[in-house]
Amino acid sequence: MTSAPANPKSSPTAFASGPVQTISVDAMGGDKGPAPVVAGIARFLKRNPQAHVLLHGDEAELAPLVAKRKIGDNVTIRHAEGVVTMTDKPAQVMRHGKGTSMWSAIEAVRGGEASVCVSCGNTGALMAVSMMRLRKAEGVNRPAIACLWPSRNPGGFNIMLDVGADIRADQDDLLTFALMGASYARNGLGLDRPRVGLLNVGTEEHKGRAELKLAHDMIADAAPKGEFDYVGFVEGGDIPSAKVDVIVTDGFTGNVALKTGEGTANIIGDLLKEAFKKTPLSRIAALLAYTSLQRLKKRIDPRRVNGGVFLGLNGTVVKSHGSADATGVGSAVYLAWRLAQSGFSDRLAARIAQANAALEDDPTEAAQ
Amino acid sequence: MTSAPANPKSSPTAFASGPVQTISVDAMGGDKGPAPVVAGIARFLKRNPQAHVLLHGDEAELAPLVAKRKIGDNVTIRHAEGVVTMTDKPAQVMRHGKGTSMWSAIEAVRGGEASVCVSCGNTGALMAVSMMRLRKAEGVNRPAIACLWPSRNPGGFNIMLDVGADIRADQDDLLTFALMGASYARNGLGLDRPRVGLLNVGTEEHKGRAELKLAHDMIADAAPKGEFDYVGFVEGGDIPSAKVDVIVTDGFTGNVALKTGEGTANIIGDLLKEAFKKTPLSRIAALLAYTSLQRLKKRIDPRRVNGGVFLGLNGTVVKSHGSADATGVGSAVYLAWRLAQSGFSDRLAARIAQANAALEDDPTEAAQ
Numbered sequence: 041m042t043s044a045p046a047n048p049k050s051s052p053t054a055f056a057s058g059p060v061q062t063i064s065v066d067a068m069g070g071d072k073g074p075a076p077v078v079a080g081i082a083r084f085l086k087r088n089p090q091a092h093v094l095l096h097g098d099e100a101e102l103a104p105l106v107a108k109r110k111i112g113d114n115v116t117i118r119h120a121e122g123v124v125t126m127t128d129k130p131a132q133v134m135r136h137g138k139g140t141s142m143w144s145a146i147e148a149v150r151g152g153e154a155s156v157c158v159s160c161g162n163t164g165a166l167m168a169v170s171m172m173r174l175r176k177a178e179g180v181n182r183p184a185i186a187c188l189w190p191s192r193n194p195g196g197f198n199i200m201l202d203v204g205a206d207i208r209a210d211q212d213d214l215l216t217f218a219l220m221g222a223s224y225a226r227n228g229l230g231l232d233r234p235r236v237g238l239l240n241v242g243t244e245e246h247k248g249r250a251e252l253k254l255a256h257d258m259i260a261d262a263a264p265k266g267e268f269d270y271v272g273f274v275e276g277g278d279i280p281s282a283k284v285d286v287i288v289t290d291g292f293t294g295n296v297a298l299k300t301g302e303g304t305a306n307i308i309g310d311l312l313k314e315a316f317k318k319t320p321l322s323r324i325a326a327l328l329a330y331t332s333l334q335r336l337k338k339r340i341d342p343r344r345v346n347g348g349v350f351l352g353l354n355g356t357v358v359k360s361h362g363s364a365d366a367t368g369v370g371s372a373v374y375l376a377w378r379l380a381q382s383g384f385s386d387r388l389a390a391r392i393a394q395a396n397a398a399l400e401d402d403p404t405e406a407a408q
Numbered sequence: 409m410t411s412a413p414a415n416p417k418s419s420p421t422a423f424a425s426g427p428v429q430t431i432s433v434d435a436m437g438g439d440k441g442p443a444p445v446v447a448g449i450a451r452f453l454k455r456n457p458q459a460h461v462l463l464h465g466d467e468a469e470l471a472p473l474v475a476k477r478k479i480g481d482n483v484t485i486r487h488a489e490g491v492v493t494m495t496d497k498p499a500q501v502m503r504h505g506k507g508t509s510m511w512s513a514i515e516a517v518r519g520g521e522a523s524v525c526v527s528c529g530n531t532g533a534l535m536a537v538s539m540m541r542l543r544k545a546e547g548v549n550r551p552a553i554a555c556l557w558p559s560r561n562p563g564g565f566n567i568m569l570d571v572g573a574d575i576r577a578d579q580d581d582l583l584t585f586a587l588m589g590a591s592y593a594r595n596g597l598g599l600d601r602p603r604v605g606l607l608n609v610g611t612e613e614h615k616g617r618a619e620l621k622l623a624h625d626m627i628a629d630a631a632p633k634g635e636f637d638y639v640g641f642v643e644g645g646d647i648p649s650a651k652v653d654v655i656v657t658d659g660f661t662g663n664v665a666l667k668t669g670e671g672t673a674n675i676i677g678d679l680l681k682e683a684f685k686k687t688p689l690s691r692i693a694a695l696l697a698y699t700s701l702q703r704l705k706k707r708i709d710p711r712r713v714n715g716g717v718f719l720g721l722n723g724t725v726v727k728s729h730g731s732a733d734a735t736g737v738g739s740a741v742y743l744a745w746r747l748a749q750s751g752f753s754d755r756l757a758a759r760i761a762q763a764n765a766a767l768e769d770d771p772t773e774a775a776q
Contacts, residue, residue, distance in 0.1 A: 115751060140528070191675075192678075194673060204609060207616060207617055239664060241572055241575060241659070241664065244671075246576060249575055249576070249600050249660065252425065252483035274667065275663075275664070275666040275667045276663070276665065276667025276669075276671055277670055277671035278671065279668055280672060281671070291609070292661065293660065293664050295609040295645065295676055296607060296609065296643070296644040296657075296661050296664070297647040297664055297665060297668045298644065300644035300668045300669050300672075301668050301669070301671075302644070302645055303649070304648060304669045304672040304673055305672055306645070306678075307558070307648045308672075308673060308676050311704050312680075313702060314704075315697070315700040315701055316697060316700065318700045319699070321700075322700040322701075324693075324696055325693040325694070325695075325700075326693070326697035327693075328689045328692055328696065329683070329684065329690045329694070331686075331687065331689075331690070332683040332684065332686045332687060332690040332693075333683055335683060336680060336683040351741070397550035400465050
């Protein structure tokens, strides 16, 4: 294990994205400190020994953790004094956050040392610093956070966006979300031709808010060139269904839906546990069904779907749950690595440029 | 069993609300026809033999069903030729729906023969006809649909509104929803001092849309006189929690949240069934845990929470699921009966009037 030079510019080529993908990871700022982050990275590296991790945080704390996990060959520590806490206001972090591990982790993507950044820290601050340092990609007005949602699809997951980068989205933003979501589904989930749906309160064309009706037509028009299928309006009940891969919505609705789904899964899980403890017979039943129930638990485990992805910036940022454990961090780093390998950021930028060019070619369409 | 006179005005006193509560039920328009509706009424009457039901629909179809269930003493059939189908457009039904069972069922509330109406029919049409015939209650700009949500609270349910009467709500509407939801919780769930929360993407005061921040202050101000506790902003994950009894939101967000919750519960239920079928051991486990699992199933059974309530009209309308079976219809009729017994409509009107008077007394507050 070696410590990185203080100036990140001094040896950028060593970590440049290429055949050896470098993931930039913010080790601090999670609810549980750096230990589960390093454990998660170790878990990831065991299966992907060709990857490289640039780890940002307090070197005195991180070095022993990295040594303990014996992952020094694949990990470079980049010392950063400061830590962004969960209660720090985004505006504050934008002004004074320069010495923090979060800032440093994002800066590594900006400087081209890594192609993707992962952090368990404060979502608002991470979004604010990412926006400020990486800047919005050309043609993107509103970036979005995309999440994975356990579904009935063969791959086990659907994608929903925006789940909280912003609290609003107009028809142009929703079209951009559709393009970004489709691109993420291709590169992150390996779907050749993702099916995109627009979240509404009914599937009939006349339903919903004005911007949804406009977006409905715009997304349908963009589908052939964007190489996705547009399935039209979908409802809340369709989010975990097999009739769609990507669900497009504004950040307010998406955030409420995400937390409602998690809350529902949690209460059912708790009630199920209580049911199994109720009688001696049900306690025996719980033992007999143990393996099957563990399999189910794993299938809908929120830690496995850990990793909201910020889309629409010059570089990709993966946000892991603040309370993520080693499994959660491991899956977030794996997702980041997969996106890095596919050259996701560049592909996405190309898609957006293509769609905007198409709109400019046909001004009547753009004005609709 | 006797058939009611053709002119509903001819003997209104016989069914007037009083010690014997009359519930007006639309027998037609559900996905499964009138049979489960009559079966549900029979189930309800078994436990509440003092109630009276005014049943609207095709007499030739209904008379044998009522006779079969031996509930003729408590049921009066009001013949109506037409049926509103699930695909009928609300505007169409408003113009041409006069001879339908749905129209007739609402008309009975309008004429004072019954205090509450129940229908399994087309939600949009039911709302449109209810609005047109019953009219909005004084002081209510936007009526709302309230639903029951399985929760960790001792009573087992929380209330959420609006879940789809309209697709928007401004700060004044959200205040009205808070008052109506609190009144419903008092009269429908028997809570003396309901706790009301406003759905947002975070619990911090600075978060969310402009109208939410305004509504936040207005609801807080109205709480003491409205005899409810305002708990502030709540998130999607709090909907089934024990920290709140009434969740206030606009109809778009509420509808998406409701369907997302149902969709999540459904996929978990299906995966659970699959898990129990996976191995011989898990099949035995399913048998051993049968009673406990049935208890859980009953607890979160959507049929038991069947019955969205239209609030803010001159009269109460309970909307049952289109696909409700006898259990579902029975629970919707019971909810209607409970609200009728408590004199809910009158109490609610008094609350709204009181709140509006308070706003008028203090014009600075109203203008905020």
